[in-house]
Amino acid sequence: MIQVINRALRTLEYVAKHKERSCSLSEIAESLQLHQPTCANILKTLVDMNYLEHLGRKKGYRLGAKCYELTGNLSYNQNLLQAAKGEMEALTKKLNETCILGILRNQKRFIVHTVNSDQDLQVRSRTERDLYETASGRILLAFLPEKERESLINAIGLPKPEIWKEAKTKKQLDLALADIRNDNLVITLSPQHIVGLAVPIIKDGVTIASLSIFLPESRYNVKNAFKTIITTLKESAKRINELLQ
Structure with a gap:
């Protein structure tokens, strides 16, 4: 198992599970038992690739457009x-x-x-x-x-x-x-x-x-x-x- 891929997918799964709200860095890191710097790097990569959306400082993360494109789900906007x-x-x-x-x-x-x-x-x-x-x-x-x-x-x-x-x-x-x-x-x-x-x-x-x-x-x-x-x-x-x- 490739660890970084596993962590990225677990991160996406966590945010998707709570898609009715945004998820903070500290919350995600604690829930997945990741060091915050490691979690921050994963989140930044997923944001850069549009799989997550960063709502702003202290506002957390939610699923991005690419996640919905993968499934053809039109619930995004x-x-x-x-x-x-x-x-x-x-x-x-x-x-x-x-x-x-x-x-x-x-x-x-x-x-x-x-x-x-x-x-x-x-x-x-x-x-x-x-x-x-x-x-x-x-x-x-x-x-x-x-x-x-x-x-x-x-x-x-x-x-x-x-x-x-x-x-x-x-x-x-x-x-x-x-x-x-x-x-x-x-x-x-x-x-x-x-x-x-x-x-x-x-x-x-x-x-x-x-x-x-x-x-x-x-x-x-x-x-x-x-x-x-x-x-x-x-x-x-x-x-x-x-x-x-």
Whole structure:
């Protein structure tokens, strides 16, 4: 028996057994009779591989997306997915552009659902992306509670100038995030000429996800197209929000 694999699987089994709540490092280590540094290393690896999710300092761990993908279990963010899927299909059908549903996971933007367009020229996005790189990531960061937002920024640092040149300093970043909250909208243009638009998805007054459209700049520049995209995106988000209440 390979000891480290045994310990990792026992860790997953323990967290799965208590999936109705989060499990702390000390609790897991004590229950599995592991030294805390050993347990912490196992947990970090499982978090990095998305088999566990770290909810934050002193908030513990719960099962991550990869565990649910292995079994095809849709209970992971089930309510969110149930509310969003139909609206996302309708959004892509209306605009014929790819849309994604993103959440904050392990300090990154994580895609939980995608509806692809049938355009000949399509834009693909990695499942995990740096928060600053994407419109959806910036929305999620902007609408975090202040203390959580400050803690996260301290952990990941400021954005690189080539990624977000208007937010090179902490003051600039704070102002940019405030503007996002005021507008309920983010529009980004990448060096690869990809336009991203994102709006918040809200449940019980808390932003739990982002709804995004992204497309080549050449299609976004069509006369008045941006107004149609923004209006349609916001209307879709509003309907998802209503379904979540």
